[in-house]
Amino acid sequence: MAAPKKKTGLISHGIASQNRKGRFNYTILETVEAGIVLKGPEVKSLRAGRAQIAEAYAGERNGEVWLFNSYIPEYQGGVLSRFDSRAPRKLLLHKKQVEKLLGAVARAGVTLVPLDIHFNDRGLAKLTLGLGEGRKTVDKRHAIAERDWQRDKARLIRNKGRDD
Template sequence: MVRPQSAQFDKKKVVAENRRARFDYHIEDTVEAGIALTGTEVKSLRFGEGSIAESYAEVKNGEVWLINSNVPEFSHGNRYNHEPKRPRKLLLHAREVDRFTGAVERKGMTLVPLSVYFNSRGRAKVELALAKGKNVADKRQTIKDRDWKREQARIMRDRG
């Protein structure tokens, strides 16, 4: 029996966040995925280094891969250091991979990483979102909504 997951994942230490993704995409579904990392990559992430700003995920041969994520080399890694921008395998259940494969094949859907973090057990995880790209008009509306909420907060703070 599958245990239901909460909507908010247990994020103990957030390493990298893709804040631009929520502006550029309509987020439809999120899932927590593990990452297959080498030792020096884990050490580098524990020091808070790493970026997923321009990364994405793609499905190849029934596996999901994180492409273009940057985990810089570990300073004390010697010859055992890793390649900073190598593709990293994401660990998902076969059912989730099948669901993502079907959604990505539809028009406009993409897999976008929202954040990289360590959970309460100390495991590196990626919050992966199934998203659809926004057009320019949607982005303008998002900016208008954000500015109006900021103005509302300013008015409430001044009057109350």
């Protein structure tokens, strides 16, 4: 009988890192799921949930889409490896997707916003990339007011039957 596997606290599937301000600062018009080219220790660090993409952005380099300024720290699990934690990482997309995204960025003045890094059902790291237009301060205030109203409405409905 085999010994049970030791729990390591690593994420096998689900969200590894999220850009929470991405959907607040931008109106997301369309989303695309892209693969990411990573090294082994980077994947382990992602599985530990230590990556940050809040300051990351996607852009074009040599006709390909790359992820810039994402922070994936070195894995501290005993493997000695040196890599740049803020190195640009290539995104894996179909040629037609690349042409569509880069064309939209060039024509409409929209931005490629990384929204989250997650692991799919097969255990592969994927990046959800959004095509977004920047929001103005007025729009952000409206979004905050809408969110607060939804929270208050849920609270009122939840407490409707209770006597205070």
